[in-house]
Amino acid sequence: MTLPESAPTLADIRVARGAIAGLALRTPAVAAPALSALAGNEILLKLETLQPIGAFKLRGAANAVSRLTEEQRRRGIGCCSTGNHGRAIAYAAARASVRATICLSDLVPDTKVRAIQLLGADVRRIGNSQDEAQGEIDRLVRSEGLTDIPPFDHPHVIAGQGTIALELLEDRPDLAAIVVPLSGGGLISGIAIAAKALKPDIRIIGVSMQNGAAMHESLAAGRPVEVTEVPSLADSLGGGIGLGNRWTFPICRALVDETILVSEQEIYRGMQALFGDQKLVTEGAASVGPAALIAGKLKLDGPAAMVISGCNVDPDQFLAIAGGRPVTLGDQAVRG
Secondary structure, eight states: OOOOTTOOOHHHHHHHHHHHTTTSOOOOEEEOHHHHHHHTSOEEEEEGGGSTTSBTHHHHHHHHHHTOOHHHHHHOEEEEESSHHHHHHHHHHHHTTOOEEEEEOTTSOHHHHHHHHHTTOEEEEOSSSHHHHHHHHHHHHHHHOOEEOOSSSSHHHHHHHHHHHHHHHHHOTTOOEEEEEOSSSHHHHHHHHHHHHHOTTOEEEEEEESSSOHHHHHHHHTSOOOOOOOOOTTGGGOSOOOTTOOSHHHHHHHHOOEEEEEOHHHHHHHHHHHHHHHOOOOOGGGGHHHHHHHTTOOOOSSOEEEEEOBOOOOHHHHHHHHTTOOEEETTEEEOO
């Protein structure tokens, strides 16, 4: 299958690395002995939790903001988000002295809302889904001339996220697989483009939560489909991919080798394992790769890297999970 004509290339991702160098960090890939023993192969953890905003999203946001015209800077920018993209846009916009408006659904945890507000962005809570929040951004684009920087389906965002693969394969050219949290597909698309260009036989594996996995369901259907958003420990992976998806769906269809779903209980255990074995504080979305391995759903044939995507978790929820206590998601209690 071919990529969209306007999809980012390896060259675009290399340019993005230069554009984001002043904002996003080059993060380490650290050994994970317990996970390696379980896999029977070496596992490395790519710690995007160390980014200034606590998540990989800064890479794509910083690259997109660096590409704004002077007129776009003057009018301001906006986005809808499940939290981390909004925080990344707010951070990059503040550093560039650009006004930012972030629209979030009521499913976004309050801790993520407060973090965005502290960065000086105008935050608006809209509806019960990412699609409803996107509707407000669309209105602001029409009425106020804001430039929308979407969380995943945007070539500059995809290129920024792809810089992770450059770093991984420079550090470890022998990697056989990269395991990536899968939501709208911006992260895995950028990684897949760069990794497959540098090493065509590398496996790219996406992992998502069991309920509301929009990209997984869309790939199974052969077209973008709508999903119902439900509360999840992996709240950062929520939201649809957009029925008019232009880039991430065809890129994932062409380059992603496998997608895996994990339950809320498995995500809980993944968060516990990262804390117990590695002393890492992670959000649910960041733990889905380890969760899939622990659950026996992920099989690896060589050294692999897992992207640990973010640490912006509600502290009370995390303390409960670390202590083995149940957490409430909607009308259900989840524990390991």
